[in-house]
């Protein structure tokens with residue numbers, strides 16, 4: 001059951017999720033539980049602002065992240081919990097996964113004490129790099145200081161799978177706008193599946209969404225990092241919005257981790 005909620009999660013999780021769904025029954029035919037950019041458009045690292053990083057395990061892309069200072073990366077806890085820092089690398093400055101960019105090792109990572117694999121409560125984590133991430137097309141993004149309301153649009157960028165049926169990541173960076181929805185509407189959509197924890201907000205956009213492999217990626221509002229891609233059921237499914245970790249809820253954890 002571990003993977004049952006790792007929806008927008010590392011790509012290798014998907015197979016397990018599909019198996020679990022086959023065993024448990026799906027909410028509607030052909031649906032997959034997974035992490036997510038479906039729809040949206042291709043873009044470049046410089047166009048989105050240079051903060052978009054990709055996390056690799058033994059060299060393979062599996063999650064996204066955001067550069068908040070030259071030494072620290074914000075991602076999802078489910079992209080870190082159980083992973084060995086020595087096998088992880090972080091790549092910046094690229095638009096295509098096949099480019100070399102700037103690669104840094106992981107010195108250490110931090111996960112909130114209240115994080116749980118089972119509920120994905122406080123699904124946020126901080127990585128300290130072995131050395132500063134600087135170079136061409138690499139910029140930092142500041143932590144959210146602005147308030148949002150339902151109906152506002154935020155932006156997610158990543159290399160996650162581009163169609164629910166795809167299993168391989170997108171080579172070119174993609175970006176999509178997502179529309180925030182009220183928490184009670186989101187909770188109602190997931191009433192048979194989960195209780196949305198207080199650290200989350202929800203968003204959707206018909207036919208567009210974040211998807212598998214986008215996990216850990218930043219959600220941008222007014223040029224600030226306001227959310228982290230966490231999970232969802234299927235991708236771009238009108239019935240099931242994407243669930244994101246709120247940076248407002250995670251701010252004190254992030255800033256204290258950066259002082260350790």
Ligand SMILES: *[C@@H]1O[C@H](CO)[C@@H](O)[C@H](O)[C@H]1NC(C)=O
Pocket residue numbers: 002081082083115116117
């Ligand atoms: C989450 O799952 C991974 C893999 O099974 C495990 O190594 C890790 O300790 C778990 N984390 C928590 C917080 O339970």
